[in-house]
Amino acid sequence: MEERKVLNHLFVNVFNKILRIEERVIREQSDLDLTVSEMHTIDAIGIGESMKMTDVADKLNITVGTLTTSINRLLSKGYVERNRGEEDRRVVRVHLTEKGKEAYDLHEAYHEEMISQILSELNEEEARILTGTLIKISEFFRVHYHAED
Template sequence: MQSATENSDPRQGSARIGRLIMKLRRLERQPHRFGAAGCLTPSEIHTIDAIGMGGGMLMSELAARLGITKGAVTQLVSRLEGKACVQRRSHATDSRATLVSLSTKGEQAYLAHRQLNQKFYERLGAQLTAQEIAVFEKCVDIFCEVLDE
């Protein structure tokens, strides 16, 4: 019996990954509506998601969580502030640090995004076993690690 690696044609895998990358690039350019927050780009909604999961955080922590520079996170937060989705405030004890948290509109966008993720996992669950979903998630993690190299 051949292993999955022996059965896989690297050219087919490469073509699949290429298609995925192209679809993700197209998705990245398309804003989507998230409730009262209106249209948000994928970068904006993932920033909101990171803030929402953390219940508010330091800007430097947000940059680290998203894997982007502090300058890039500052630009994203400024855009989201302009859309009334987030708010910044000075840290109580460290004047150099800035805290960022979700506004009411940001919370609504966060919840809408969570519902979208829930529907995605429900769709996966209808087609894959829990073990297959775990393998899928591991593959995504490995793919991200490879892209970080």
């Protein structure tokens, strides 16, 4: 297989594997009733102060309308709470409930374990090269496809 085809296959394959594994971990290693998309919404909200819906949508690179659908599901499942601003009722803020914070912590632990496992397979030089390469790839997508982190 030529190099371009191999790279394309690897990018698609690795991306899909990470998502499938993450979905399986959410389903099997916890009793969370969440999709990967919902988990990423929880991750974007974070465990700090409440966030404006527009800021969460920007962080996820989705529209506020799309986020509203996800937030409504997370509200019904008890993972988030939504409040309107007292000074400006148009501003909608969201924050995680205790259940949401537990889901956030489980998700963080999954990612930490994934990175630890990957790094355990690499020597110091390989880890440095992988990090540098992924930074370049991330920058490429940011510049050429306006994909913000």
